[in-house]
Amino acid sequence: MLDSSKRLIGFAPPSIDEECIAAVERVLRSGWITSGPELSAFEMELEAYLLSQRVLCFSSWTTACELALRWFGIGPGDDVLIPAMTYAATANIVLHCGARPVLVDIDPLERVVSLENLKAAWTPHTKAVMPVDLGGWPVDYPGISQWLNSAPIRAQFLPTNEVQTAFGRPLFLSDAAHSFGATCENAPVGTQADITGFSFHAVKNLTTAEGGALSFALPPALDLEKTTAWFRAMALHGQSKSALEKSQSGTWQYDVVEAGYKCNMTDIQAAIGRSQLKTYPDHLQRRKAIATRYSQALSPVSWCTLPLLQDAQRESAYHLYSIRIEGFDSKQRDALMQQLKNDGIATNVHFIPLPLLSLHRNRGEDLRNYPESAACFQEQLSLPIHVQLLDEDVDWIAERLQFHVEKLMRNPT
Ligand SMILES: Cc1ncc(COP(=O)(O)O)c(C=O)c1O
Structure with a gap:
């Protein structure tokens, strides 16, 4: 019998099997190692797993969710409700945008923010609500969605741009860094909030070493294609074409319309993710x-x-x-x-x-x-x-x- 007392037990070592190593090797030998076909395949497989309208991958949860806040136009004078008990990243991205993270206490039993505490922290300055599924336990998604869509919240929402006008209420951005694979009302987490952010950091259930994804479930007034095209471009300096598209003959020209970021996921990371998703x-x-x-x-x-x-x-x-x-x-x-x-x-x-x-x-x-x-x-x-x-x-x-x-x-x- 195994003598457990002699075994060193790590906290959350990654699970990397031979198939994962072979997948990385295949990409390294393929001639294309940054964002390309492997990434597209991973995003489509994530969509199928999450039953999501659209999934886009990025270099981390942090870069992905900061982009989501910027897309919504979160900035100085805006408040974003987040839990007091979370990882630093949840607050940092709000501060990066020049907005104020408003901390909300957790429920003692659930250890995530309750709807009641969110309601108590809301003011007309609240432009986004970003609860955290701590440890993988989903927040009250139906309750939060219903509340954000309620007439009193809509009546007091003051939009300052086109996207906010189309919403007519605060953004529901879920910090689901821990809850990839969790379910709420028999549906995967990723289909309830407007945008759900997952982390594929090294210690997460499914890892790409570093990485993250956004799953979109936007209100019908928003154009999904236009929105996701914005996210794709803004992850690549605001460029209208990716490196792969530029490399394809006859289509090298591109435009830059906004000062974007650099937070795309590479094909090497996507290959790790695809292999992880299988198991x-x-x-x-x-x-x-x-x-x-x-x-x-x-x-x-x-x-x-x-x-x-x-x-x-x-x-x-x-x-x-x-x-x-x-x-x-x-x-x-x-x-x-x-x-x-x-x-x-x-x-x-x-x-x-x-x-x-x-x-x-x-x-x-x-x-x-x-x-x-x-x-x-x-x-x-x-x-x-x-x-x-x-x-x-x-x-x-x-x-x-x-x-x-x-x-x-x-x-x-
Ligand atoms: C609750 C929570 N949110 C966000 C993050 C940030 O994720 P990433 O490292 O992918 O940026 C983490 C990372 O551990 C986290 O635990």
Whole structure:
């Protein structure tokens, strides 16, 4: 039998198989390595998987979603609602646009922003709402959509450009960096918000090393072709033709109408993504089995609050398995992380609430205004979840976790 105690257990190592390596080699030998046929194929396969109107890939979630905010014309004087408990990127892109990230506290049970908290934070300056599916758990997509489309919100929306006029309400941009493969009302996440942003960063369920995608579900008043042509061009300096189109004989000429960015996905990344997508349904099932095994082992434990994984409306993408240890403070949690590390088990915390970061403290944010995020941060711990974990690893992690927590509870540091 495998001696689990001798195994080093990483937090989220990428799953790269031989087929993935061969796919990269094939692209490297093909004579075309930047955005080209592999990328187009990946985008079409993502559309089929997500049942999406349109998917476009970019160099990261960050560049993709910043482009979405800029497309909507978010700028100085505008507010964007985001959770207080998220990764720095969610707020950074709002600041890049010169707008104000308005932080919203999380729901203690769901650990994502609730509709009630979004409603309480809304003002006529709110131009976009960007909730986060933390750990892969979908926000209340139907509730948020219905609210943003309601008559009072529409009546107080003040459009300042053509796109905003066509919307007649704030943009619903979902930070689904963690929730590729999650579902809401039996549909994949990616079909509910106006635009859904996924991350394919190295630690994500599906990776392209670095990368991201936008899935579009625009209101009918918007022209999908015109919109996606804008995104494609703006990911390539605002150029009217891609490098591939320019290389095709007789069509070298191009125009630049706007000062675009440089955030396209390469064919090398797309080849990794295509290979990952093939195994993704199986990998998602394995992640679910691991999460379920953790929950079975830890549900009898009185101090442990388990993450939500499934309810009547939603199913997680099982990106993180984050527990809360009732009554712990961040010092005890950090001591626990060190002891688990000594056992060869890597853990993590998702996330440091934004008001604890200097950037946001210096903007005048105070964690006391976000009591649920503050409490969650003290108690929160993310356990390893990835397809290389064996069942006996999961049992071993759950056992060592209980051992160390109970010791720390008996002898506080
Ligand atoms: C919640 C959240 N949003 C956004 C991002 C940014 O993703 P990317 O690294 O692809 O830009 C991350 C990355 O970890 C994240 O966790």
